[in-house]
Amino acid sequence: MVRKTLLAAVAAAALAAPVQAQDLGDIVTGVAQEYLRQEQDRATFAQAQQAGTLRAYQSYLQQFPQGIYAAEARQQIQRLGGRTTAAAPANPYGGGGVDLTRDQRLVVQRRLNAxxxxxxxxxxxxxxxxxRAIGLWQRDRGYTQTGVLNRAQANELLRGTAAAAPAAGTATAGQPAAATSVASAAQAEANLRLSRQQRLAIQAGLTRRGFDTRGVDGIFGRGTRGAISGWQRANDAPATGYLTAAQAQRLSR
Incomplete structure (x- = not known):
């Protein structure tokens, strides 16, 4: 039963978000980890219910402060005469990281796709x-790849600008020069507002030149970014993985 449920979740994720083959493992891992976390949440609360003690419910809350049964566990603790610190309600639009409104999360997703x-x-x-998209975005900017946004990263995506917009090659506090350079290049490419047809043409151009994008699908994922970097290095340009207007025009031919 567990296996069937997990396979169904993986299949649903794959159908909802077509990805390149090399990235399927990332989705499988993410789905599996979330499913196992939920199963552990349920099992731990079931043990607390079976014990029915104040200590058991407190132990559950320590492990899952925003768990599926957190509200019920707090009620049981109060019923048993214990005290629990009121916690802020879990954000219904995702777990971990900075709290964002629904509208902000929509903006972040639109920005990532763009x-x-x-x-x-x-x-x-x-x-x-x-x-996964957040993690790849973080990696490409030199941030720690966690898949969870901190406040500065969320603001960068929400505003549609690289944080602090430093001069090229200049490091900001807590961010190396290489990261700021990549962030600036990413913003410059985003400003081009490349259409899907233009992205397809660029991928085709890279492939013709011997730089494998791992698919011509109009999506600039890991394979395309690697191909762009390789092409840039071959042409003695900064290997940022993001295109300037001139580079995009050249590759589209």
Missing amino acids: LGYTTGGIDASFGPSTR
Whole structure:
């Protein structure tokens, strides 16, 4: 039964967000981890119910402060005469990181997709596909790849600008020069507002030149970013993985 449920969840994620074959493992891992976390949540609360003690419910809350049964556990603790610290309600549009409104999450997903990081839909739900997109975006900017946004990263996506807009090659506090350079390049490419047809033409151009994008699908994912970087290095240009207007025009021919 567990296996069937897990396979169904993986299939649903794959249908909702078509990805390249090399990235399927990331989705499987994300879905599996979320499913196992939920199963552990249920099992731990079931043990607390079976014990029926104050300590058991407190132990559950320590492990799952925003768990599926957190509200019920707090009620049981109060009923048993214990005290629990009131916690802020879990954000219904995703777990971990900075709290965002539904509208803000929609903006973040739109922004990620515009930059070529597919979220598998724009629905304000930060599921495995969106977490994966965030992680790839973080990696490409030199941030720690967590899949969870901190406040500065969320603001960068919401505003549609690289944080602080430093001069090229200049490091900001807590961010290396290489990261700021990539962030600036990413913003410059985003400003081009490349259409899907233009992205297809660019991918085709890279493929003709011997730089494998791992698919010509109009999505600038990991394979395309790697191909762009390789082409840029071969042409003695900064290997940012993001295109300037001149580079995009050249590759489209």
